[in-house]
Amino acid sequence: MTDLTKRILVVEDNPGDVDLIREYLDEADFDHVVDHAPRLADAIIELRSDVPPGAVLLDLGLPDGMGIDTLRRILDAAGDVPILVLTGRDDRELAVRTMQEGAQDYLVKDGLTPDGLTRALRRAMERVAQDRLHRQTEEALRQSEDRFRSAFLTAPYGMALVAPDGRFMRVNHALCDLLGYTEPEVLAGDVQTFTHPEDCDADGAHIAGILAGDAVSYALEKRFVRKGGQVVWVHVSVSLVRSWDGSPVHFVMQVLDLSQRKDLEQRLLQAQKMEAVGQLTGGLAHDFNNLLGVITGNLELLLRSVRKDDRAFRRAQAAYHAALRGADLTRQMLAFSRRQILEVKDIDARALLEGLVGLLRRTLGEAVELRLKQANSLWSIRTDGSQLESAILNLALNARDAMPQGGHLTIETMNVHLDAEYAARDHDVVPGDYVLVAVSDTGTGIPAEIIDRVFEPFFTTKEVGKGTGLGLSMVFGFAKQSGGHIKVYSEGGRGTVVKLFLPRSKGTVGDAAATADEPDDDGAPFPATVLVVDDREDLRMVAAEMLEDLGYTVMVAESGPAALLMLARNRAIDLLLTDIVMPGGMSGPQLAQAARDRWPRLPILFMSGYAEGAILREGQIGTEHDLISKPFRRADLARKVRAALLNGPGAGTS
Ligand SMILES: Nc1ncnc2c1ncn2[C@@H]1O[C@H](COP(=O)(O)OP(=O)(O)OP(=O)(O)O)[C@@H](O)[C@H]1O
Ligand SMILES: [Mg+2]
Structure with a gap:
């Protein structure tokens, strides 16, 4: 198949000249096909066809066109096909004009040689081919730049080109959004303008390091200040682009918004801090609670015995109220540390x-x-x-x-x-x-x-x-x-x-709603014996004395096993009142379980200084009749003991 670009179109009304050109080209061994158009109109049709010639040799004197006008009309249709003027007139002025109009060459028939003709054709066609290649390369480059630009502009994270002095040269949408400013506003500033004052030094040190050649890139977590003053944590990575001679051209900066992560970290930290403070507060409050239990309990008893001595009574009452206020505070501390007894x-x-x-x-x-x-x-x-x-x-x-x-x-x-x-x-x-x-x-x-x-x-x-x-x-x-x-x-x-x-x-x-109405009357509903179990003697004694004061017969034990022994020996015990947390291998609930196994009708009431999460979760205690929180007031104890005795075993257990 003939290479179509090697088709030479000779636009010439003189058949003799056409033959001559054919001869010349053959002689010079120019790989070609010569086509002939005797009129301008034919030539234009050829040039507009799907397969235009590779070059045109144009005579300016045609039956349907004369001089420069012929050239102009053919150039109109030629696109990038090179046009070489071939004329009988050796006219310098005309030659210059044709070249200015866009002809690739001006050849005079008289002086033409086979070599001269082929050289001129080759030169013209090569130049056009080079132009074409140049245009294609430029187009490809432009497309590739477009792709990069849109990737840069629409990237989901912030990107910027930064001049060596810190000025922003290019910024993308994500970075503008993150900073809360418009693109012109960002471009008017430099990196430092938007960096949190406390982070400027760290940033500057890294930049200096890169410029000095100590590193090629760096990454850093830092803060930007948004429009309006809001601080936003970001992760930036920065690398330096140098020119062929090593001089810095610009930095490429990537910016990731860390606010969500920082937020989570912050909240986790806060939760951990609360947990730690909770542990501390809870431990403290628990100890104070026990002390206050002894103080309020004894003060209540004291108040009853000094009822007749006005001054002593007032003093004891002041102490009692202060102790109650203390108990209130420790209760709030226990509540904070989630060790409050919840009656759920x-x-x-x-x-x-x-x-x-x-x-x-x-x-x-x-x-x-x-x-x-x-x-x-x-x-x-x-x-x-x-x-x-x-x-x-x-x-x-x-x-x-x-x-x-x-x-x-x-x-x-x-x-x-x-x-x-x-x-x-x-x-x-x-x-x-x-x-x-x-x-x-x-x-x-x-x-x-x-x-x-x-x-x-x-x-x-x-x-x-x-x-x-x-x-x-x-x-x-x-x-x-x-x-x-x-x-x-x-x-x-x-x-x-x-x-x-x-x-x-x-x-x-x-x-x-089915909680029983509790009686108003404090005292013992009938003569009854209560066994009080607590490992702490002072607390045990307060409870015992309050109960005696209420008219009950009281027995005391300092541990679970001791209590079980007493229950076995003494069938007249009507109620077991036991602490929940006790050392020595048997806790309150364990004691209760052992007692219930043997004496299923025995009512049991727990007392505790704070709620042990595990105990509450197991559902063994925590309902109205089963539990009284320490420190308790005489009236509370009276109410609970009375209800437990009247309602019988397990009345409050759901
Ligand atoms: N509704 C509110 N409006 C404004 N500030 C509040 C509000 N609630 C709490 N605070 C702030 O939170 C702080 C802590 O509140 P918190 O209730 O824990 O303690 P308090 O009210 O200061 O003291 P307390 O409640 O123990 O008497 C308060 O001192 C106050 O600064
Ligand atoms: Mg408050």
């Missing part, structure tokens, strides 16, 4: 809140308007009702304190489902159904700098004597211990919302 039942939060409204109104005062927005069919929740009341009261008190000028306090309840996605954001949230109790106020709000700390025990912004910083700690611990969780949102000046999520219960509220 199915609770109707709706009803509980209705019942609390009166107290809340009185506590909040005139200036604060209370609004209650309850969901119509609220699920029941499984929790400790009186702890929930304390929690809500604590939140309401905080709200009141945040609204010294008055405002609105809104308590809202609703059913919510927390899905896996929500749970993933908070490391100890379990997906599921919850009842949400949201307490919002229109107060001062909590500044962003301290909002992470408000649940910490003893964190308070209130004056000495006004707040202990245990309120929210108690609510926090209570929420966690109930299997729920708590969130606080606040905007400076606009108020605060605390959201308490409590897990939906499996049962229905009706089940719970």
Whole structure:
């Protein structure tokens, strides 16, 4: 097959000249095909065909065209096919003009040789081929640049070209979004402009190292400051592009947004800190609780014996009230560390809140308007009702304190489902159904700098004597211990919302209401003997003396095995009152189990300073009649012992 580009089109009305050209080309061994167009119109058709010739030899004097006009018309149709003018006139001026118009060469018929002709053709065709190649290369380059540019611009992470002096040369969309500025705004600045002041030095040191040739690239976690001042953590990797002579051209910078990861890390750290503080607080509170148990117990007994001596009575009473206040504080600390004894039942939060409204109104005062927005069919929740009341009261008190000028306090309840996605954001949230109790106020709000700390025990912004910083700690611990969780949102000046999520219960509220009415009368319902088991003598004695004071016959044992021995020897024991955590291999629940195995009708009452998660989970204790928390007041002990004796064994166990 003939190479089509080697087809030479001779546009010439003189057949003699055409023959001559054929001869010349043959003679010079030019690999070609010669086609002939006698008229301009024929030539134009040829040039516009699908297979145009490789070159055109054009006579300027044709039947349908003369001079420069002929050339122009043929150039119009020629595209990149080279046109060589072949004419009888050796006219320098015309030659120059034809070349200016776009002819590749100007050949004069008279002086033409085979060699001259082929050389001219070759030169013209090569030049055109080179031009074409050049254009194709440029096009390919442009396309490739386009691809890179769009990859750069639309990359999902930030990218930039940075001049050696730190100025931004090119930035992509993701980086502008991350910084919160428009592209021109970013380009007007340099890297330092957007870097957190504390991170500028580290960044600068790395850059200097690279420029000095110590390294070719570096990666670093640092902070940028967004438009509006918000700080965002990023991972940047930077490498230097040098020119052939080694001089720096620009840096290539990649920027990954770390805010999500940092957020998670931060929250995990905070949770761990709370856990550690919880351990500490809980341990401390437990010891204090035991001491306070001895103090309040003995003071109560003392109060009864000095009733007739006015001064002594007042002193003992002052001491007693201070000790009760101490017990209150330790209870909140225990609550924070999730070691509070929860008397868990199915609770109707709706009803509980209705019942609390009166107290809340009185506590909040005139200036604060209370609004209650309850969901119509609220699920029941499984929790400790009186702890929930304390929690809500604590939140309401905080709200009141945040609204010294008055405002609105809104308590809202609703059913919510927390899905896996929500749970993933908070490391100890379990997906599921919850009842949400949201307490919002229109107060001062909590500044962003301290909002992470408000649940910490003893964190308070209130004056000495006004707040202990245990309120929210108690609510926090209570929420966690109930299997729920708590969130606080606040905007400076606009108020605060605390959201308490409590897990939906499996049962229905009706089940719970079946708690027996307790008698008002304190004393022993009938002559009865109580066996008190506690490893600590002081606590054992307080309980024994209170019980004796209430009219019971009391026996004491210091351990589980000792108690079992007494039970075996003494058939007249009517109630076993035992501590839960005891050393020496037999715990309270184990003692209870052994006793029940042998004397199934024996009522048992537990007492404990704090809830052992495991014991509660096993479901052995934790219901109304089975448990009394230490330190207890005489009246509480009276009520519980009496109920246990009247209701018989296992009355409170569900
Ligand atoms: N609704 C609120 N509005 C504004 N700030 C609040 C709000 N609730 C809590 N805070 C802030 O959180 C801190 C801790 O609250 P928390 O209830 O734990 O302790 P407290 O109220 O200071 O003392 P306590 O409750 O033990 O008497 C408060 O001192 C206050 O700065
Ligand atoms: Mg408070």
